[in-house]
Amino acid sequence: MATELRLPLLGDIMTEGTLRRWLQADGARVEAGQPLYELETDKVSFTVEAPAAGVLRRLVTEGEVVQVGGLVGRLEEAAEAGPAPSPEPVSLPEPPVPPGPASVEEPVGPAPPVGPARLRATPAARRLARELGIDLAALGSERRLREADVRAWQAASERAAPEATAYAGRRRAIGERMVRSLQTSAQVTLNSEVRVDAVLDMIEGLNREWRERGVVLTLTRAVVKAVAVALGDHRHLNVRLEGERIVPREGVHVGVAMDQEAGLIVPVLHEVDRMSLEEVARELRELTRRAEAGRLTQADLEGATFTVSSLESTVVDAFTPIVDPPQAAVLGLGRVREVAAFEGSGVVRRRVATLSLTFDHRVTDGAPAARFLGRLADLLERPYLLLEGRR
Amino acid sequence: MARELLFSRAENEALRQEMERDPTVILMGEDVAGGAGRADQGFIDAWGGPMGATKGLIQRFGPERVIDTPICEMGFIGAAVGAAVTGLRPVAELMFVNFVGVCLDPIMNEGAFLRYMLGGQVSVPLVIKTAIGATGRAPERGGGSAAQHSGSMYSIFAHVPGLKCVAPSDPYTAKGLLIAAIRDDDPVVYCSHRQLAGTKGEVPEAPYTVPIGKARTLRPGRDVTLVGIARMTGVCLEAADRLAGKGVEAEVVDLLSLSPLDEETLVESVRRTGHLVVVDEDTPRCSVARDVAAVIADRAVDHLDGPVKTVTAPHAPVPYSGVLEAAYVPTPEAVVAAALATLRD
Secondary structure, X not given: OOEEEEXXXXXXXXXXXXXXXXXXXXXXXXXXXXXXXXXXXXXXEEEEEOOOOEEEEEOOOOOOEEEOOOEEEEEEOHHHHOOOOOOOOOOOOOOOOOOOOOOOOOOOOOOOOOOOOOOOEOHHXXXXXXXXXXXXXXXXXXXXXXXXXXXHHHHHHHHOOOOOOOOOHHHHHHHHHHHHHHHHOOEEEEEEEEEOHXXXXXXXXXHHHHHHHOOOOOHHHHHHHHHHHHHHHOXXXXXXXXXXXXXXXXXXXXXXXXXXXXXXXXXXXXXXXXXXXXXXXHHHHHHHHHHHOOOOOHHHHOOOOEEEEEOOOOOOOOOOOOOOOOOOEEEEEOOOEEEEEEEOOEEEEEEEEEEEEEXXXXXXXXXXXXXHHHHHHHHHHOHHHHHOOOO | OOOEEEHHXXXXXHHHHHHHHOOOXXXXXXXXXXXXXXXXXXXXXXXXXXXXXXXXXXXXXXXHHEEXXXXXXXXXXXXXXXHHHOOOEEEEEXXXXXXXXXXXXXXXXXXXXXXHHOOOOOOOOXXXXXXXXXXXXXXXXXOOXXXXXXXXXXXXXXXXXXXXXXXXXXXXXXXXXHHHHHHOOOOEEEEEEHHHOOOEEEOOOXXXXXXXXXXXXXXXXXXEEEEEOOHHHHHHHHHHHHHHHOOOOEEEEEOOEEEOOOHXXXXXXXXXHOOEEEEEOOOOOOOHHHHHHHHHHHHOHHHOOOOOEEEEOOOOOOOOOHHHHHHHOOOHHHXXXXXXXXXXX
């Protein structure tokens, strides 16, 4: 009895996926639980494991787009796949072909890109590539890549003539979601300039303490923690609108918007209300790493009750983030700026950042939303409040 | 008008001014007066040590405070530790750093650790002043001082917790660091490069200190950081001049303090330049140069845009032959080559 391999459904909006890479050769004998192939959707890359033991028969080639539920292959029992007469020539199950992406009888195009282990780049080049969202593999070089190479590549790609691209995949998924959000809810954005001197000082101090533990706190991460604390006192924003009812959500799960080359992705930090500031910093760093490595799972993308969208590292002062339904609100964070401010009768230098809260006016009103924003400002101006134990 | 002094005279001035200021400062060691320099034997102050740094001090302060010792480092360094613990501020001269082999116990186990062994009840305000470095004698003049009298070896001191270790690079830092070492309440090893003794530079007359634990940036640059120790700082400056001719702007950091190490200045510089070359006349294994490289690998890794290079002596004792000695000590050419390698490899 053969086991049919059908493309799994990995989330409510998934309709199709790309079989990016086979991890077992055609004809290889695999055990249940062994990785079979890499599946890529508009949101995630996912390794699909063998549901049973058997001999793999591939039915689609690498790079092919398959509808959810479509047949990609079969796991046959050894007897079926044995050397007995067979309508089509198959390779013998003995000896098993070593696992690998290439199979001899399948003519392949250009060799798959070499893995990151073979790519040579200086740490400075890697840092800059990370900051600019550039995949170093795209630069491909025989010698070690330097910071200047990344800059040159960035400059060249900015100069390159724009070409039409397909409105599809992740781009289209983001687009349709945003349009649906704006068409179906009543969004209002409130802006508030907040003093961040104290929280930035605290971040600097904590990072010195935490360096050995590999924990890195940023303003965005501190804001995620502040959101969780503030939502504890302002439950009216931690809700979802379901038809005729406004339903409170269990726990605080914060989606954190991240910019990637392929477009926006919003992994979710779950149960932030149960985390200390250090745990938030550590877990968000881990989530960022997984997102950068394309190793997010479906669970990482689901269940957000609130979203934080940070443009802290850009030149943007303030903006109007769009609520991700069915959530009730989203918080935007602008860059830190220095301003001159009155203190008594004197003028002092002060660091500020603008918080932009967009909320759905169907579920709450301006005044309570403003109070929530005020509470956030208070938490950032008295950041020791973020150090209280788990809430 | 700025006054110029020889490096060895700057040290002499530092010692004289501190002995005038503080009667507890004493000087002891082999030939600090000059051979058997005693008035009752008819001659004093024959030469004031091999570099002449202590010349003239015995006439001013007498044999009570300027003590010529027998050739027994373990004995007089041990005595200096005892004097430091009991209220004096001795400057003990270890003529050449290689002789540390016979007196590491009083320097390390006693000098550096007594404060800790006795729960902080004592201070050991001791200075070990010692000569380091190869002779630089021209090959046509024959050989240098060879393996037993030309070492740098300060990494031994930098490795011992409780010891501070400084290495001036010019007359100004010589005077300032020696005064700072004498005023410090903990043992400080002051390393004086023999080839610097005859170099000249501006030195203020009034006493001043150069802080222990701080490096100084002698030349700003945005392309590569060259870190020099003692005489190698001058080698770095010369290399920086040559690099400028090739369109490379080198920043030169004069380390000055080998322990404590000024990590902040080093990290801040490499974060800007992305490239590091450490130049050290000492041998490379477990050296200050490699330690600086490790600090940068740890704290500035995301800013490194090329391999970290160290230019050091080979892992070999200093050779006698003048030709080999010249090949042994890092040169500006070697520093330029290392800088270009980290920039272009």
